[in-house]
Amino acid sequence: MKQRNLKALISKIILFYSIFYGAMKIIAVLFQDAWPMPNLIMAIPFVIFAVIGGIMLKRDTYSWVYVAAGVIVISIVRYYEMQWLQQLHQYFN
Numbered sequence: 001m002k003q004r005n006l007k008a009l010i011s012k013i014i015l016f017y018s019i020f021y022g023a024m025k026i027i028a029v030l031f032q033d034a035w036p037m038p039n040l041i042m043a044i045p046f047v048i049f050a051v052i053g054g055i056m057l058k059r060d061t062y063s064w065v066y067v068a069a070g071v072i073v074i075s076i077v078r079y080y081e082m083q084w085l086q087q088l089h090q091y092f093n
Contacts, residue, residue: 011062014070015053018046038088042081045073 025043028034049070056062077084 007062007064007067010067011053011056011070014049014067014074015057017074018050018053018070021046022050035085035089035092037092038085041088042077042085045077049073 022043025034025039025046029036029039049066052066053070056066
């Protein structure tokens with residue numbers, strides 16, 4: 001597999017995951033009475049990755065920096081998500 005194809009594949013996975021995660025957070029806030037502020041704050045990095053990924057997809061140029069940052073940020077946010085949601089909820093209440 002060519003490096004460009006691998007880079008493009010992982011970039012698209014990060015893009016679609018970011019879109020899905022943001023949509024799920026919005027659905028949780030609107031329809032399942034999830035805490036609005038903590039969930040929307042937790043979605044910010046994914047919105048940023050979705051916007052950057054969309055621009056890269058449109059231009060058909062991909063970056064290893066985007067791939068590395070995406071994997072690291074997604075892993076960290078998912079690992080600490082419950083703790084951070086509770087801390088943000090306590091902060092805003």
